[in-house]
Amino acid sequence: MTVDDTDIRAAALANYEGQRRAMVAGDADALGALLAGDFTLVHMTGYRQLRAEWLADVRSGAMTYHSMEDVDVSVDLSGDAPVVTARTRTVATIWGASGTWPLQLRISLAHEGTAWVAAETVASTWR
Numbered sequence: 592m593t594v595d596d597t598d599i600r601a602a603a604l605a606n607y608e609g610q611r612r613a614m615v616a617g618d619a620d621a622l623g624a625l626l627a628g629d630f631t632l633v634h635m636t637g638y639r640q641l642r643a644e645w646l647a648d649v650r651s652g653a654m655t656y657h658s659m660e661d662v663d664v665s666v667d668l669s670g671d672a673p674v675v676t677a678r679t680r681t682v683a684t685i686w687g688a689s690g691t692w693p694l695q696l697r698i699s700l701a702h703e704g705t706a707w708v709a710a711e712t713v714a715s716t717w718r
């Protein structure tokens with residue numbers, strides 16, 4: 592069976608959309624199923640957070656994502672693996688700080704088994 596760019600783009604977008612839903616729902620188990628075992632999240636502060644720590648923070652409510660509105664979402668297929676770039680307006684409470692952030696998530700995916708999972712997300716702000 593041949594997988595074409597349309598299928599890869601759809602799988603990458605489905606992963607991102609699943610992450611967004613799980614983050615807003617506070618569902619660390621669903622979120623974890625979409626992440627590689629060695630996933631890392633680089634926060635806009637530069638802090639590199641390991642998968643287990645991020646999921647624990649989501650589970651405990653230390654990181655609560657109240658809403659995420661997509662402004663622009665694109666998929667780049669020019670490299671070895673897809674990269675989703677999502678510009679959002681994210682309302683969250685992160686380690687006690689609440690606000691609405693123009694958050695850009697650059698999600699690099701990796702193929703694990705039969706699925707595309709997030710290997711790394713780099714968060715920054717955008718204008």
